[in-house]
Amino acid sequence: MISGLTEDAIVEQAGRAGSHFAVRKAQMHDIGPILTVINGYAAKGVMLPRTELDVSEDIRDFSVIVSEGRLVGCGALHFYSPSIGEIRSLAVAEDAKTLGIGRRLIEALVREASHYSLDAVFAFTYVPGFFGKMGFQEVERGELPLKAWKDCVRCPKFQCCDEIAVMRVLRPEYGANSQRYLQPEDSHLVQLPVLRQLDRR
Numbered sequence: 001m002i003s004g005l006t007e008d009a010i011v012e013q014a015g016r017a018g019s020h021f022a023v024r025k026a027q028m029h030d031i032g033p034i035l036t037v038i039n040g041y042a043a044k045g046v047m048l049p050r051t052e053l054d055v056s057e058d059i060r061d062f063s064v065i066v067s068e069g070r071l072v073g074c075g076a077l078h079f080y081s082p083s084i085g086e087i088r089s090l091a092v093a094e095d096a097k098t099l100g101i102g103r104r105l106i107e108a109l110v111r112e113a114s115h116y117s118l119d120a121v122f123a124f125t126y127v128p129g130f131f132g133k134m135g136f137q138e139v140e141r142g143e144l145p146l147k148a149w150k151d152c153v154r155c156p157k158f159q160c161c162d163e164i165a166v167m168r169v170l171r172p173e174y175g176a177n178s179q180r181y182l183q184p185e186d187s188h189l190v191q192l193p194v195l196r197q198l199d200r201r
Contacts, residue, residue, distance in 0.1 A: 020067055020068065021065050021066070021067050021072070021099075021101065021104060022065065022066045022067075023063060023064070023065050023104055023105070023108045024063065024064060024066065025060075025062070025063055025064075026059050026060075026062035026063060026064045026074065027059075028056075028059060030059075030062070030064050030071055030074075031052060031055045031056060031059065033064075033070075033071035033074075034050075034055050034062060034064065034071065034074045035050060035051075035052065035055060037071065037073070037074055037091045037092070037093055038050050038055075038074070038089060038091050040091075040094065041091055047089075047091065050089070058076060058078070058089075061076035061077055061078050061089075062074055062075070062076045062089070063075055063076070063077070063105065063108050063109060063112065065101050065104060065105060067096070070093075071093070072092065072093045072096035072099075072101055073090075073091065073092040073093060073096065073101040073102070073104075073105050074089060074090070074091055074105070075087060075088070075089060075090040075091070075105040075106070075108075075109055076088050076089040076090075076109075077109045077112050077113055077121070079116075079118075082118075083118060083119040083120070084118060084119060084120050084121070084122065085113055085116075085118050085121050085122075086121065086122055086123060087106060087109050087110075087113075087121055087122070087123040088123065088124075090102065090105060090106070090123075092105075102130070103134070106131075106134055107134070109121070110134075110135075110168065110170070113170060114170050117171075118170055119169070119170060119171045120167055120168060120169045120170055120171075121167070121168050121170065122139070122144055122165060122166065122167040122168075123136070123165075123166050123167075124141075124163040124164070124165055124166075125163060125164055125166055126163060126164070128164045128166050131166045131168075132166070134168070135168045136166040136167060136168040137166065137167060137168070138164055138165065138166055139165050139166065139167045140165065141164075141165040144165055144167075
């Protein structure tokens with residue numbers, strides 16, 4: 001699934017990251033601004049377009065960052081099982097890049113995942129180095145739960161996806177146990193990997 005978090009959206013310029021940003025869970029009145037940010041990237045082919053219905057159904061997944069009453073970034077934590085969730089729909093307003101908003105969003109979503117006692121969170125990204133600085137490691141996309149691919153069939157890059165899968169283990173005992181299944185009774189889910197650095201030669 002195409003991400004909106006690109007290199008220029010997560011680079012922080014020294015001295016520009018301010019403390020006037022408020023991170024909170026999204027509310028229904030945020031749907032319009034969320035759509036504006038996401039669909040602005042969708043028009044460039046960077047994210048999948050979302051509809052008002054899409055965001056309304058998923059509004060409880062979203063967190064937003066607001067500055068002086070204006071929404072400047074959004075991201076969502078979507079649950080796939082009692083043990084794993086995906087960080088997705090990350091987008092930062094064009095005029096608010098380089099202010100550390102992408103980092104703040106990911107930090108907030110990881111905290112939320114920990115609050116719900118998830119074992120791990122994953123994401124698809126074009127900037128694995130940035131996620132690496134935040135405790136994520138690259139994994140083989142085929143080892144993620146198949147349910148995580150349900151949005152991919154709508155993506156124009158479905159047959160030639162160039163995003164990289166990354167995962168962050170939140171409970172150390174989880175990452176050490178490669179035999180643990182997400183939901184053993186669900187044959188549509190696959191084993192999660194022991195996290196490792198991929199050979200990218």
